[in-house]
Amino acid sequence: MLPWNYGFHWTAGTMIFMGAFYTVVVIVASTLFSAALRSRRALRGRQTERIRWAEDFHDLPARDRQCRHVLTGEFGYRECPHAFDCRQCETHSHLVARRPPDQASEPEEDIFGMAFPLDRVYHRGHTWVHSEPDGTVTVGLDDLGRRLLGEPDRVDLPQPGGRVSVNGTAWHAHKRNADVRILSPVDGEIVATGGPDAPWYLKIRPDRMDFRNLLGGHEIRPWVMREMERLQLALSAEGAAPTLADGGVPVQDIAAVYPQADWDAVCGEMFLEA
Amino acid sequence: MDKQFITRGVKRCSSGKFLLWILPWVAMLIFGLYSAGLCLVKGLNQTNMDNRFAFGLWIFLDLTVIALGAGAFFTGFLLYILKMKELRAVINSAVVIGVVCYSGAMCALAVDVGQPLRFWFTFWYPNVHSMLTEVTFCITCYLTVLMIEYLPIVLKNRKLRDVPEFLVFEHELHKLIYVLAGVGTFLSFFHQGSLGGLYGVLRGRPFAFREGLAIWPSTFFLFILSAAAVGPSFVLLTSWLVQTISKKRLVKPEAMQMLGRISGLLLAVYVLLKTIDTLVWINRTSPGNGFPAAQYYAWHPFGTWILFTEIALLGMVPALILLTPKLRARTGWLVSAAAMACCGVALNRFVQTVQTLAVPTLSFDKFMTYTPSWQEVGTFLAVLAYGVLVYSFSFRYFQLFPDERELKLEVARVEEEPALVGRY
Numbered sequence: 001m002l003p004w005n006y007g008f009h010w011t012a013g014t015m016i017f018m019g020a021f022y023t024v025v026v027i028v029a030s031t032l033f034s035a036a037l038r039s040r041r042a043l044r045g046r047q048t049e050r051i052r053w054a055e056d057f058h059d060l061p062a063r064d065r066q067c068r069h070v071l072t073g074e075f076g077y078r079e080c081p082h083a084f085d086c087r088q089c090e091t092h093s094h095l096v097a098r099r100p101p102d103q104a105s106e107p108e109e110d111i112f113g114m115a116f117p118l119d120r121v122y123h124r125g126h127t128w129v130h131s132e133p134d135g136t137v138t139v140g141l142d143d144l145g146r147r148l149l150g151e152p153d154r155v156d157l158p159q160p161g162g163r164v165s166v167n168g169t170a171w172h173a174h175k176r177n178a179d180v181r182i183l184s185p186v187d188g189e190i191v192a193t194g195g196p197d198a199p200w201y202l203k204i205r206p207d208r209m210d211f212r213n214l215l216g217g218h219e220i221r222p223w224v225m226r227e228m229e230r231l232q233l234a235l236s237a238e239g240a241a242p243t244l245a246d247g248g249v250p251v252q253d254i255a256a257v258y259p260q261a262d263w264d265a266v267c268g269e270m271f272l273e274a
Numbered sequence: 275m276d277k278q279f280i281t282r283g284v285k286r287c288s289s290g291k292f293l294l295w296i297l298p299w300v301a302m303l304i305f306g307l308y309s310a311g312l313c314l315v316k317g318l319n320q321t322n323m324d325n326r327f328a329f330g331l332w333i334f335l336d337l338t339v340i341a342l343g344a345g346a347f348f349t350g351f352l353l354y355i356l357k358m359k360e361l362r363a364v365i366n367s368a369v370v371i372g373v374v375c376y377s378g379a380m381c382a383l384a385v386d387v388g389q390p391l392r393f394w395f396t397f398w399y400p401n402v403h404s405m406l407t408e409v410t411f412c413i414t415c416y417l418t419v420l421m422i423e424y425l426p427i428v429l430k431n432r433k434l435r436d437v438p439e440f441l442v443f444e445h446e447l448h449k450l451i452y453v454l455a456g457v458g459t460f461l462s463f464f465h466q467g468s469l470g471g472l473y474g475v476l477r478g479r480p481f482a483f484r485e486g487l488a489i490w491p492s493t494f495f496l497f498i499l500s501a502a503a504v505g506p507s508f509v510l511l512t513s514w515l516v517q518t519i520s521k522k523r524l525v526k527p528e529a530m531q532m533l534g535r536i537s538g539l540l541l542a543v544y545v546l547l548k549t550i551d552t553l554v555w556i557n558r559t560s561p562g563n564g565f566p567a568a569q570y571y572a573w574h575p576f577g578t579w580i581l582f583t584e585i586a587l588l589g590m591v592p593a594l595i596l597l598t599p600k601l602r603a604r605t606g607w608l609v610s611a612a613a614m615a616c617c618g619v620a621l622n623r624f625v626q627t628v629q630t631l632a633v634p635t636l637s638f639d640k641f642m643t644y645t646p647s648w649q650e651v652g653t654f655l656a657v658l659a660y661g662v663l664v665y666s667f668s669f670r671y672f673q674l675f676p677d678e679r680e681l682k683l684e685v686a687r688v689e690e691e692p693a694l695v696g697r698y
Contacts, residue, residue: 039445265283
């Protein structure tokens, strides 16, 4: 059967069997080797954050992967094919060219008692980006994100000089049993860090002033409405009944009024982390 | 206590409750390992098998779990090669079932073959004339493939994916998983077939001997087809069992029904071919060898009822149920049909293994009976307990059902619907 066995001789059957067997062994080994090689390349190329987000996005429920143009009613149903990075999306470019964003008539949107200033753009993971005159941008948590975390138990901010990438980890926040990573809305170098008590969390020198991946203007209201619905569902799913009272506004520290809820699951849901 | 290892957003029972659940299985595993240890140390005299009744409970167990474990290769084939996206909902569970079934079968075979220190002989000095050689090589290769397919599921564990190397390797390996799915399908086809062929070539056992195509007896093809047919049924059955025990919605009904439909379709083809094969065997093969087929069914308890039960009751009936959309849409019918299909294939493997050896062939032969010893039963139970434990741990710490989180939110949506209408 095998060349090193006593009485071995080559026959068609032997060759077919050995050919098939060794082909399988080679394919399996090269698949493993190829995966290891690509992993090494990805690790060296600092692709970890991109991969982490790709995995998280893949694991999101289909309803949470909806295109931003579904929120505004331009599509009935469309899953985002670019993991919320509209800079790569041709459909988005076409739609924006066809219908340029409206100029905001109000300086800010007041939605259920939450303030969403319109001088900035928003990431779907509840961060905002504000352009500063010195060419940097400041990044902070939007009002809903802030109320979800209330007074965080701990915040792990990156060191100035470090880099962040779109949809990669910007910083970590801890609240009760929740340990969530907050997604970065921009690519760039961290210039300074603030914190929960400062007006912003990070000051970043962006690689490019390209914020096409972020929401602004008329998109904010429908997005926040959708987020409120998601929050209500997440709270209900985590056993936080009774639900939000109709007509009320979210309190400053939502976690504090739902002590029985699994806050880790709620925050994971709202901050788009698997 | 172990919350940090459990997937975010899914609920699992407390550590104490989980411990209570696994305790009896651990006890069963320990008992089984003791039984298997006795067989390995003292030899096969610990069993009730002998030179005439060389195949018993263990081979029946091996053949059955390998057929049921076919859900892993077949679901992988349907998802990654034929792109049936709905099956993504059960693929991880199917892989774990495959790992459990194949590794369990390998362990039972290792005890059955004995001489554990010479396990490598089968690879180094393979017997060219034995179908078991192909089975050994294929199962070993496929178990390796299954372990590699299981790896991304493990590495996706919440705590493990915090390690960048694990996260990236899991991601890259998953991208190549279609290659492994293809290799798995190739290997499975051959070893399922070879297990069937093993019986079909037994000229000295006319009850099992079959004609066929070129070097392959008909049982070669029937084993492949029956395994592909019941694999999805077993995945369906397991998913339903886990849903029932854990009291959670884990798989969308559409995915369950798709598994049922695929299973029903293949089962129908299998029943048709099995019927033709049986008729050819009754009217040509067996009489041609000088044995009227009726004589095999004169030895009780193996009457013709067993043939009827295998082909009609546990073959045709579940196939018809699974192919009827209205019945398939009802969980009771769907699950019962899947269970019947699995029992049908288990009965087929029992008949092939035990009835083949029990019925006399030569005029001076006697009808043989065999009852497994407690050591054999213990080893069987060890495989069962091992399977339940691996699956239980996998279900607790890994994401076996990717839609679980979405379905939990769906339940909340239904409950919250009145509050949400018109509000947002």
